[in-house]
Amino acid sequence: MLIALFPGDGIGPEVVTQARRVLDVVCGDALSYEEAPVGGAAYKAEGHPLPPATLDLAKRADAILFGAVGDPDCDALERHLRPEQAILGLRKELTLFANLRPAKLFPELADASALRPEVAKAIDLVIVRETNGDVYFGEKGMRTTPGGRRQGYDVMSYDEDEVARIARVGFETAKARRGKLCSVDKANVLETSQLWRDVVIEMSAEYPEIELSHMYVDNAAMQLVRNPGQFDVIVTGNLFGDILSDQASMCAGSIGMLPSATLDAEQKGLYEPIHGSAPDIAGQGKANPLATILSAAMMLRYSLGKAAEADRIEAAVAKALAAGHRTADLGGSVATAQMGDAVLAAL
Amino acid sequence: MLIALFPGDGIGPEVVTQARRVLDVVCGDALSYEEAPVGGAAYKAEGHPLPPATLDLAKRADAILFGAVGDPDCDALERHLRPEQAILGLRKELTLFANLRPAKLFPELADASALRPEVAKAIDLVIVRETNGDVYFGEKGMRTTPGGRRQGYDVMSYDEDEVARIARVGFETAKARRGKLCSVDKANVLETSQLWRDVVIEMSAEYPEIELSHMYVDNAAMQLVRNPGQFDVIVTGNLFGDILSDQASMCAGSIGMLPSATLDAEQKGLYEPIHGSAPDIAGQGKANPLATILSAAMMLRYSLGKAAEADRIEAAVAKALAAGHRTADLGGSVATAQMGDAVLAAL
Ligand SMILES: CC(C)[C@H](C(=O)O)[C@@H](O)C(=O)O
Ligand SMILES: CC(C)[C@H](C(=O)O)[C@@H](O)C(=O)O
Numbered sequence: 001m002l003i004a005l006f007p008g009d010g011i012g013p014e015v016v017t018q019a020r021r022v023l024d025v026v027c028g029d030a031l032s033y034e035e036a037p038v039g040g041a042a043y044k045a046e047g048h049p050l051p052p053a054t055l056d057l058a059k060r061a062d063a064i065l066f067g068a069v070g071d072p073d074c075d076a077l078e079r080h081l082r083p084e085q086a087i088l089g090l091r092k093e094l095t096l097f098a099n100l101r102p103a104k105l106f107p108e109l110a111d112a113s114a115l116r117p118e119v120a121k122a123i124d125l126v127i128v129r130e131t132n133g134d135v136y137f138g139e140k141g142m143r144t145t146p147g148g149r150r151q152g153y154d155v156m157s158y159d160e161d162e163v164a165r166i167a168r169v170g171f172e173t174a175k176a177r178r179g180k181l182c183s184v185d186k187a188n189v190l191e192t193s194q195l196w197r198d199v200v201i202e203m204s205a206e207y208p209e210i211e212l213s214h215m216y217v218d219n220a221a222m223q224l225v226r227n228p229g230q231f232d233v234i235v236t237g238n239l240f241g242d243i244l245s246d247q248a249s250m251c252a253g254s255i256g257m258l259p260s261a262t263l264d265a266e267q268k269g270l271y272e273p274i275h276g277s278a279p280d281i282a283g284q285g286k287a288n289p290l291a292t293i294l295s296a297a298m299m300l301r302y303s304l305g306k307a308a309e310a311d312r313i314e315a316a317v318a319k320a321l322a323a324g325h326r327t328a329d330l331g332g333s334v335a336t337a338q339m340g341d342a343v344l345a346a347l
Numbered sequence: 348m349l350i351a352l353f354p355g356d357g358i359g360p361e362v363v364t365q366a367r368r369v370l371d372v373v374c375g376d377a378l379s380y381e382e383a384p385v386g387g388a389a390y391k392a393e394g395h396p397l398p399p400a401t402l403d404l405a406k407r408a409d410a411i412l413f414g415a416v417g418d419p420d421c422d423a424l425e426r427h428l429r430p431e432q433a434i435l436g437l438r439k440e441l442t443l444f445a446n447l448r449p450a451k452l453f454p455e456l457a458d459a460s461a462l463r464p465e466v467a468k469a470i471d472l473v474i475v476r477e478t479n480g481d482v483y484f485g486e487k488g489m490r491t492t493p494g495g496r497r498q499g500y501d502v503m504s505y506d507e508d509e510v511a512r513i514a515r516v517g518f519e520t521a522k523a524r525r526g527k528l529c530s531v532d533k534a535n536v537l538e539t540s541q542l543w544r545d546v547v548i549e550m551s552a553e554y555p556e557i558e559l560s561h562m563y564v565d566n567a568a569m570q571l572v573r574n575p576g577q578f579d580v581i582v583t584g585n586l587f588g589d590i591l592s593d594q595a596s597m598c599a600g601s602i603g604m605l606p607s608a609t610l611d612a613e614q615k616g617l618y619e620p621i622h623g624s625a626p627d628i629a630g631q632g633k634a635n636p637l638a639t640i641l642s643a644a645m646m647l648r649y650s651l652g653k654a655a656e657a658d659r660i661e662a663a664v665a666k667a668l669a670a671g672h673r674t675a676d677l678g679g680s681v682a683t684a685q686m687g688d689a690v691l692a693a694l
Contacts, residue, residue: 070535084535114466114572135482135503140538145506152542153504156482159496186586188417188431191487195499219623221594222602225461225572239533243590247568255569276566 001304004061005035006054009083010277011287011336012039012067018289018340019065019296022316025347026309027300034061038090039083039277040071049074049086058090058270063303065296066090066272072279083277088136096262096270097132097162098169100298101245103228103252108321112253112330115225122229123252128173129241130166131262133158134192136238156192158237163199165265170200170235171207180211180232184220184240196237217244224248249274256288256329259295261302269303271295281328285335288327290317293343312347319346348651351408352382353401356430357624358634358683359386359414365636365687366412366643369663372694373656374647381408385437386430386624387418396421396433405437405617410650412643413437413619419626430624435483443609443617444479444509445516447645448592450575450599455668459600459677462572469576470599475520476588477513478609480505481539483585503539505584510546512612517547517582518554527558527579531567531587543584564591571595596621603635603676606642608649616650618642628675632682635674637664640690659694666693 005020007013023031036042036054043049049069058064069083079085090096104124105113113120138155145151167183174181183200185193197214204212215223217240223230224244228251236244249258255275263269273291281287294317301310320342326332327339334342352367354360370378383389383401390396396416405411416430426432437443451471452460460467485502492498514530521528530547532540544561551559562570564587570577571591575598583591596605602622610616620638628634641664648657667689673679674686681689 079538079541082535088536114463114574115461116463119461136536138500142538142542149506149508150542150545151504151506152538152540153485153502154537154539155500155502157498157500159492159498161496186589188429189435189483190501191426191489191499192501193499194426195489195497198497218589218593221568221590222597225594225597227461240590242533242565243568243587246565247572247594250569250572 001031001062002060003031003033004057004064005033006038006064006066007035008039008067008069008086008277009041009071010068010279010282012069012277014285014287014336015273015289015292016065016067018336019292021340022293022313022343023296025344026312027306038086039069040074042086043074043081043083049081049083050089055089055093058094063268063299064090064270065299066270067292068273068275068277070277070279090270091131091262092137094268094270095132095264097130097264098166099129099131099241099260099262100173101127101129101249101258101260101274103127103248103258105252106257106318106321108318109253109257109330113251115251119228120251120253125228125231125248126173126177126233127241127245127248128166128170128233128235129245130162130236130238133162134238156190158192158196160195160199163196164203167200167203167235170233171203171210174210174233175207178232179209182213182215182231182234184215184217184234184236184244186217188216220244221247224251245274254288254329256291256327258291259298261298263302267303269299271299285337286328287336288329289336289339293317316343316346348378348409349407350378350380351404351411352380353385353411353413354382355386355414355416355433355624356388356418357415357626357629359416359624361632361634361683362620362636362639363412363414365683366639368687369640369660369690370643372691373659374653385433386416387421389433390421390424390428390430396428396430397436402436402440405441410615410646411437411617412646413617414639415620415622415624417624417626437617438478438609439484441615441617442479442611444477444611445513446476446478446588446607446609447520448474448476448596448605448607448621450474450595450605452599453604453665453668455665456600456604456677460598462598466575467598467600472575472578472595473520473524473580474588474592474595475513475517475580475582476592477509477583477585480509481585503537505539505543507542507546510543511550514547514550514582517580518550518557521557521580522554525579526556529560529562529578529581531562531564531581531583531591533564535563567591568594571598592621601635601676603638603674605638606645608645610649614650616646618646632684633675634683635676636683636686640664663690663693
């Protein structure tokens, strides 16, 4: 099975290196790898954040392991050349529409959360975020108003098929877990959300065993602080999912801990840590590689049918934490490669 | 000076009653009052959530004290008849574009926050949210795609004058506080945000003494949990401000504690608690009236030039809390009117 390795920018290469070491031990020759540049690194090398050869590799591979993109050097570029277009382009070109972001606190890290330990310990949820539509991919641009003023605009929209596709992932994910689905929208203001809500309600007839609720996004942001333990699965659109999943990750301790998967309809997927490229600490060996190592575990489980190997990696991460290893984001001073060593030792 | 009292739905009437008692003691005959229905209550009485006489009173009054709107009975109505249209309509018709949402923990309530006390205690911020534009007020509707599918859409946009108007409130608010302004957007994806960021940067030339930073909204949602003490003033658009201000309020303890002001260019304003109508506890005397009482204090300070009276109310609220009075949202069992009594006693 072929894995596309896309290290990207900033701390991306460092954390992907550690995940690769873990995969080598756990899967050996069962996996082969090809690497290609993405993001700012690809722009600097080849003039585009998602060069054709990178996209081609993504299409050929059985799964993609992605580091991070984002580079302040590129902030002034035209939008279509910025590093972020790599991840947006991959999601769109490969129809990776279902972004799964589990948030669960490793009990060893109860002290690392800004939330009270008793609140943080109760977190065990998955955010199912749509990543092919919404205001991310609608018509957008700068125009001039009749009064001669600059105006920026972006069209938010979903059609019923787009909503149904992600709603089904939400219901199925809830079915495989504790059976509770919370759909988050802003239907009191947005027509896009009204359609979202209508379609989710229509589909709920097929899932009588799932306990469905609806929450406005402002309330959801509040409830994720107040009592995150109330959630099992949250399904929401691209923009709200972007905000809520970053927020939820922080409730569960460090953002350096949390993996994600973005899947197409056939379970092919892109796997990446939730954190960004962190240019301020890049190349210093300070990054926490665990989110990427856990993303590799998700890859084995969801796209490669290797659940036992995924379990092994997750257990090794828990063991390394239990042994007291902590990178800087967790309040310790263990270096990136040492954390990799600790996971390897625990395997 | 004439105050328009709009109690609205759910717990709105209960909490406005307590604020009125406090105002009577503090301001006596200096203020006169007229009351009118809004929201679901107005729809049920007069067929519209913002009847002409209510809007007229809002325009005539020197300030508006607002309870809450929202009523599950009205969820199936056409959008323009729903209770929420009352608050959206008032913001728009009266050009109330600057929504100020201070979030600060009363030290007495450190235990009520889901955040660790040391994290929660550091919160002292104001969110300046734009409330006349963004995806709230753009063209919106349901349409059919060429493939015959239902599609909901909402246009997000800002022009440079709209951004400049609220950015100035942000800079001025920061100037009157600790001099730090964080502008929150999603400029890596949205053109509306790119214009927002450009205009904020342009205006910063007029405020060399203000320390300006920019943050993506997903990161801001995370940072508000991780380390809310880092923020002084946050300025952001309507949608992001809706989400972040509810989230921030919860970091600072109960949403039952937090007031807000929404101002026009002449400091005329609408004052309301951040919380909603809470239909589940309406009429039971369980609601916390402090957010509304503190909103009345903001009204005295911002619109009526009565800073000393505002100070007096805020001190009385702190005293009532210090004396141990707690409504249900704060983990106690004091009733709405008793909490009002406690504030009156402390005056
Ligand atoms: C980099 C950015 C475009 C991206 C997004 O907003 O989707 C990121 O924040 C994420 O959540 O994967
Ligand atoms: C009731 C609703 C339309 C409103 C909003 O989204 O602005 C509310 O959430 C608020 O924040 O005042």
